[in-house]
Amino acid sequence: MQRIRLTLEGRKDSSYDLLIGRGILSSLHREIQRLGSFSFYGLVTDEVVRPLVAEPLLEELKSYGIKTALFTLPAGEATKTMDTVVDLCHELTTLSFDRKSLLIAVGGGVIGDITGFAAAIYMRGIRYIQVPTTLLAQVDSAIGGKTGVDLPSGKNLLGAFHQPLLVLADPDVLGTLxxxxxxxxxxxxxxxxxxxxxxxxxxxxxxxxxxxxxxxxxxxxxxxxxxxxxxxxxxxxxxxxxxxxxxxxxxxxxxxxxxxxxxxxxxxxxxxxxxxxxxxxxxxxxxxxxxxxxxxxxxxxxxxxxxxxxxxxxxxxxxxxxxxxxxxxxxxxxxxxxxxxxxxxxxxxxxxxxxxxxxxxxxxxxxxxxxxx
Ligand SMILES: NC(=O)c1ccc[n+]([C@@H]2O[C@H](COP(=O)([O-])OP(=O)(O)OC[C@H]3O[C@@H](n4cnc5c(N)ncnc54)[C@H](O)[C@@H]3O)[C@@H](O)[C@H]2O)c1
Ligand SMILES: [Zn+2]
The missing domain is CATH 1.20.1090.10 (Dehydroquinate synthase-like - alpha domain)
Structure with a gap:
């Protein structure tokens, strides 16, 4: 397992770790606990990744007695819209997610960008972590805090910089790509x-x-x-x-x-x-x-x-x-x-x-x- 610390110049309080390793997802619960305590976890995923990665993670988090909800979005770039973010935020309010809740993006760049953006604007910003499941997301989109959605007039035109608390990249999940x-x-x-x-x-x-x-x-x-x-x-x-x-x-x-x-x-x-x-x-x-x-x-x-x-x-x-x-x-x-x-x-x-x-x-x-x- 490799741990890389991303230290943002002049913003040490927003620095975070990237953990990269086979089997690292089994440490998700332990790693979250090191980050603090949260009122509610929201796993956000798409319908392809759900049975492959998100459901096993959901079961594991639940087995620790942690209050966790799963949000499943359609797969693909067409989902990366403001409507999706608004719907997701609406579901969060319905379940009483508050400023102490944590979102967990489990998917490729599309899910990471949507989840990060929802986390950036829900109640003026809540915390989130990235569990990238495509190779592109593991080496690129999950890192660096660029979040956002597309407009009909162009890609990534709405967005915010919002850094995750942690990135967990497990190469084992790439076998199904x-x-x-x-x-x-x-x-x-x-x-x-x-x-x-x-x-x-x-x-x-x-x-x-x-x-x-x-x-x-x-x-x-x-x-x-x-x-x-x-x-x-x-x-x-x-x-x-x-x-x-x-x-x-x-x-x-x-x-x-x-x-x-x-x-x-x-x-x-x-x-x-x-x-x-x-x-x-x-x-x-x-x-x-x-x-x-x-x-x-x-x-x-x-x-x-x-x-x-x-x-x-x-x-x-x-x-x-x-x-x-x-x-x-x-x-x-x-x-x-x-x-x-x-x-x-x-x-x-x-x-x-x-x-x-x-x-x-x-x-x-x-x-x-x-x-x-
Ligand atoms: N925020 C950034 O800095 C940044 C950087 C680069 C790209 N991006 C964005 O990332 C998106 C592209 O990311 P992507 O290529 O990961 O696309 P994606 O999220 O659409 O994933 C591609 C497909 O792979 C499926 N998939 C994901 N994980 C899987 C797995 N383990 N096994 C089988 N199938 C799996 C998904 O369901 C999807 O159908 C674009 O929207 C792009 O704008 C963002
Ligand atoms: Zn690129």
């Missing part, structure tokens, strides 16, 4: 290695596709290494005033690709393709050597992820999506690039250079729209 969801998680792990952990990169390179097997004994350390990159960044820049932006490596184009594909491409796969382009830009503008660029691209492919933007998404629709996402300002887009494996920088790229480069590296045909700003 579909292979594509495992790959999505690895996109974020590769990102962490590329922006801040050369040692993790070498381990990933050595192990390759073997890591997609949830039983792989290396997985626990790999999750912990990826978490430590995110913790290091978040601890210095909780509210994303600067450094935290490096976590967006591959995400600028990744988000544009998700939007341009109408969310048919999953987040991790879109981020992988975005990292593929960012690696090429890094070679062009950030001094990344061809050898390191090739190693980065080959690792992404080894884990079954794409490095190229799909041919049916044209350059112009990506630029439109970047513009809509406010990523282009005064004709400039700020990209996270890597100057070497493990070292991220922010680099401004003009829209014209971006269009030329995308067209060139992906063999896109120029869509012919002139003067895009």
């Amino acid at each position: 579909p292979p594509d969801a495992m790959r999505d998680g690895f996109a974020e792990i590769i990102k962490s290695a590329l922006i801040g952990q050369p040692k993790l990169f070498s381990i990933l390179e050595m192990e390759g596709a073997n890591l997609l097997n949830a039983d792989n004994p290396m997985l626990e350390n790999i999750i912990a290494d990826a978490c430590s990159v995110k913790c290091r960044v978040v601890s210095q820049d909780e509210l994303e005033a600067g450094l935290r932006r490096i976590l967006n490596f591959g995400h600028t184009l990744g988000h544009a690709l998700e939007a341009a594909s109408n969310y048919k491409i999953s987040h991790g796969h879109a981020v992988a393709a975005g990292m593929g382009a960012a690696v090429q830009f890094s070679r062009q503008w950030a001094g990344l050597t061809s050898d390191e660029a090739d190693r980065a691209l080959s690792l992404i492919r080894k884990l079954g992820l794409p490095t190229e933007l799909p041919a049916d998404v044209d350059v112009n629709s990506l630029l439109v999506a970047l513009e809509r996402d406010k990523k282009i300002q005064a004709g400039i887009c700020h990209f996270v690039l890597i100057s070497k494996i493990g070292q991220a920088i922010i680099h401004p790229i003009s829209v014209e250079d971006l269009r030329q480069s995308l067209t060139q590296i992906q063999g896109f045909r120029d869509s012919g729209i002139q003067g895009f700003q």
Whole structure:
């Protein structure tokens, strides 16, 4: 088991532990007790995770005589709305949850984001902990306190920073994840290695596709290494005033690709393709050597992820999506690039250079729209 302390700069009272280990969920009750006493526990989960992880946890907490309720939401991104949060908060009032109650998010990023947001606003803020059950949630969304929901006009447009009291990540729960969801998680792990952990990169390179097997004994350390990159960044820049932006490596184009594909491409796969382009830009503008660029691209492919933007998404629709996402300002887009494996920088790229480069590296045909700003 690994314990990583996330210490927020200037806010030591809000620091918290990430516990990562096989079988760690059996310590949930003990770990909660170390945090203090609570009037009521509310486990929030989705219908897929409920029988796999949430019900056994519910039984265990109840066996200690602890007052616990289970809230089950439909699975999937469509659930991440304000309506869901309002309904959940309404149920909390019906059961008399008060300011001393604790919410426990048991699920992937969708459940974590909803639960964290409900905890941020219910009675002006109650405490919550994260029990992430997807690889993506274990290495990314459960850490750092970004919570929120989607609006019809865009993803994650309503939200709050609200840090959990604890994150418990158990790799044993990943055995039931579909292979594509495992790959999505690895996109974020590769990102962490590329922006801040050369040692993790070498381990990933050595192990390759073997890591997609949830039983792989290396997985626990790999999750912990990826978490430590995110913790290091978040601890210095909780509210994303600067450094935290490096976590967006591959995400600028990744988000544009998700939007341009109408969310048919999953987040991790879109981020992988975005990292593929960012690696090429890094070679062009950030001094990344061809050898390191090739190693980065080959690792992404080894884990079954794409490095190229799909041919049916044209350059112009990506630029439109970047513009809509406010990523282009005064004709400039700020990209996270890597100057070497493990070292991220922010680099401004003009829209014209971006269009030329995308067209060139992906063999896109120029869509012919002139003067895009
Ligand atoms: N808050 C943040 O910092 C942050 C960061 C990255 C992503 N996110 C958000 O996270 C969400 C994506 O997270 P996700 O990929 O975990 O999606 P998800 O929560 O929708 O989970 C994906 C699917 O896997 C299922 N699932 C979960 N655990 C399982 C298990 N152990 N076995 C089998 N199936 C399981 C879920 O029911 C769901 O159908 C997005 O909404 C994204 O915006 C938030
Ligand atoms: Zn991401």
